[in-house]
Amino acid sequence: MEKQDGCETAQPRAGDRGGVSDPWYDALASGWGDVDGTGAPAPAVPAQPVPGQRSAAGIYLEVQRSEAFQEVRRRYRRFVVPACAVFFTWYVAYVVAATTAPGLMAQRVTGAVNVAMVAGLGQFASTFLLTWLYVRHARLRRDRPALELRWDTQEMTRGIASSASKNNSAHGEGGQW
Template sequence: MQSSNAPRGAGDGPERPAGNQDDRGAPSRDVTYEDPWYDPLAAGWGELDGTGLPTPAVPAARGESGPVAVPARDVYVEVQRSAAFQEVRGSYRRFVVPGAVGFLVWYVGYVVTATTAPGLMARPVAGAVNVGMVAGLGQFLTTFLLTWAYARHARLRRDRAALELRWDTQELARGARGGAP
């Protein structure tokens, strides 16, 4: 099967007429693509501005003339030092650090108990189900519960503040570039 990006006139594909065998193997000079979504002008190839130079890949927004002397790094340093950013990071750390430590203690405790006290882990709970199986399934359960709790905490406590911080950062960066607010 032939690729849809293969140039026409370059080979033995089904798009070649059966009776036209005289230029077999000679590639065509005008290469066109079968891909209906391929548009070199939309991709930014071959376009020239009024001076004969290639146009920039991303046109300036809102009438901006080009880059300004204020680096974006200064904007992000300012945001990082802000109280809003510190609150978002603090909220993240107040949840993640205890959650990660608690889960790791639970996991290492399970592994250590399984290796040092096999008699305890083999103790039957109900029928063929023993303590080791219940603790192993508890590992999966706590993973799902911790994931749910993290998503809930992020949604209720951090997402809105982080989104507002992102908008503020974009406004500051736009102002640093000299754009309209």
């Protein structure tokens, strides 16, 4: 790089295209750097849905409104809401007891171990227990239906993606690829 009049100018190296060594330089995203006939930036035009053809957004909304999706959500909520309420109550009870009942928390259980230490270790144990219960619940009650929904959604959108790429290449919008 050489400096001339305070401006930096890049000198092209051998093998560079236009002085830029980035292999993706020519592959700009649609609407980025496009110019109209006058040399001014071209306005970005959103993709228009083809009449009679489903869009990906429509498919995702359809899946979201389906009974199968709502059942997966219900199963999730039926576990998470009570579990969070129980865990939060247990945590707040520990903090409140530690601040308002120091005599209770200082009582010895055995040797140098007191109630506060047992309750504190119980916090860790309950965190691991809750994590195990959540993973087990997800594996047994939600993973299979969610995976089936995901598979069905991908199958529905796969047809859109392949027809959209065919339309783009037919219109000359497919780029270099």
